[in-house]
Amino acid sequence: MNEPVVHSLRRELLLAALALGCLGLAWAFGKFASEMLEGELLGIDRNVQHWVALHRAAPAMAVAHVVTFLGAKAARGAARFLSSHITDRPTPQPKASLPKDWTPIRLMQRIIADRT
Numbered sequence: 001m002n003e004p005v006v007h008s009l010r011r012e013l014l015l016a017a018l019a020l021g022c023l024g025l026a027w028a029f030g031k032f033a034s035e036m037l038e039g040e041l042l043g044i045d046r047n048v049q050h051w052v053a054l055h056r057a058a059p060a061m062a063v064a065h066v067v068t069f070l071g072a073k074a075a076r077g078a079a080r081f082l083s084s085h086i087t088d089r090p091t092p093q094p095k096a097s098l099p100k101d102w103t104p105i106r107l108m109q110r111i112i113a114d115r116t
Helices: 003-037 042-054 058-070 073-087 104-115
Strands: none
């Protein structure tokens, strides 16, 4: 066989395997979600929760508390306030900068004008 044909066939087979894998994962997720909604996994859920509670560590709890705090509305508001002030700073322009009318609308207008 020709080398480009073999390479193309290999890519198509890889893509087909990837597609089948995605379909399999979607089916498994649907099956798991169905069992979860019916309440059939409640026993397993309690066992896992019990195991996690027995094996929790202090550093992990500290991380969980920080993540929980950062999810609070006050912390999100403060983060939003700080990030807005950080991002409002002028950024240095690269040496090869875009033209001043580089916005998507201007670019489309330029493309349309070039075609007519």
